[in-house]
Amino acid sequence: MPNRKTSVQDLKKSRARQMHNLDIKTDLRKTTRLFTDALKANPTEAKKALDLLYKKIDKAAKRKIMAKNTASHRKSKFAKLLTASQTK
Numbered sequence: 001m002p003n004r005k006t007s008v009q010d011l012k013k014s015r016a017r018q019m020h021n022l023d024i025k026t027d028l029r030k031t032t033r034l035f036t037d038a039l040k041a042n043p044t045e046a047k048k049a050l051d052l053l054y055k056k057i058d059k060a061a062k063r064k065i066m067a068k069n070t071a072s073h074r075k076s077k078f079a080k081l082l083t084a085s086q087t088k
Contacts, residue, residue: 021063021065024056024059024060024063024065025060025065027056028056028057028060031049031052031053031056032053032078034049034052034053035049035050035052035053035078036081039081039082039085043082043085043086046082046085047082050078050079050082053075053078054075057071057074057075058071
C-alpha cells in the first residue's frame with residue numbers, strides 16, 4: 001500500500017483505468033463471440049455483426065487498448081472468415 005497521498009490517488013486512478021479497459025476488452029470478446037455465432041447460423045446476420053465488431057475494434061485501438069496493427073490484423077481476419085463462409 002502506498003504511503004503518500006499522491007501515491008494513493010495514483011493507485012485509485014490506475015485501478016479505475018484498469019477496470020474501464022477491462023470492460024472494453026470484455027465487450028470486444030462478447031462481440032467477437034456474437035460474430036462467430038452469427039457466422040455459423042446466418043451469414044446475413046454476420047455482416048451486421050461484423051460492422052459492430054469493426055466499430056468495437058476501432059474504438060479499442062483509438063483508446064490504445066489494442067495496437068493499431070493488431071486491430072487491422074483482426075479486422076482482416078474476420079473479413080476473410082465472412083467471405084469464406086459466404087462462398088460455401
